[in-house]
Amino acid sequence: MVLVDIGNTNIHIWIDGKTINKKSPEKYNGRVYYISVNKEKEKIFKKLNPDAVNLEKYVLFDTAYKGLGIDRIMACKSISDGVVVDAGSAVTIDIMQENRHLGGIIMPGIYAFKQAFGTISEVLQFNPDIINTFYPNNTSEALNMGSVGAIKCMIEKYSQNRKVYITGGDGEFLSRVIENSEYIEDLVFLGMLKTIKELEKK
Structure with a gap:
């Protein structure tokens, strides 16, 4: 079985439990399931894999959120209770309770913060780091607190003692x-596998 997550920049592929990343679509053998947020790459992928199944058509997901991306849906579907954080170019924070999606937010990722600070001044440069002080005493600490610290505060605001499941490039x-978090690289693929099991029961 092959699972494919077609993103805006990269294509993530899961083959028998192993994950690889590609820039361009390829042809795969066997049963192929996919999701996509990139229509152009999806067209190329479908030409190469005409029998591939788009799981977006079959996923069951309880939410009132309008326009929730299929990648976020699959990541959230992999858990029943807790907070799902996808830390990439943007950071998404979604809250799940008893298999129901309560809502979620989108905020800039660490790299986006770095870019934004750089447009203000060339001296506002920093490398992401863990800051253990409440009062930053240099520019690097201050920038980390304003970026990594801001993301941390928002996650903690919504987690409220819930378990936090983190995926994505900065995950x-x-x-x-x-605190009380776990990094799971294959969170989206776990949601896809759960959807396939539900589909096979029909």
Whole structure:
């Protein structure tokens, strides 16, 4: 079985439990399931894999949120209770309770914060780090508190003692910052596998 997550920048592929990343669509053998947020790459992918199944058509997900992306849906579907954080170019924070999606927010990711500070002044440069002081005493600490600290505060605001499940490119780093959190690289694929099991029961 092959699972494919077609993102805006990269294509994430899960083959028998192993994950790889590609820039361009490829042809795959066997049963292929996919989700996509990139229509252009999806067209190329479908030409190469005409029998691939788009799971977005079959996913069951309880939410009142309008316009929730299929990648966020699959990540959230993988858990029943807790907070799902996808830490990439943007950071999404979604709250799940008894298999129901209560809502979620979108905020800039760490790299987006770095870019934004750089447009203000060339001296506002920093490398993401774990800050253990409440009162920053240099520019690097101050920028980290204003970016990593802002993301941390928002996650904690919505977690309220719930378990936090983190995925995405900056997920492993953020999991070291957020208490009661777990980094799960394949969160989206776990949601896709759950959807396939539901589909096979029909």
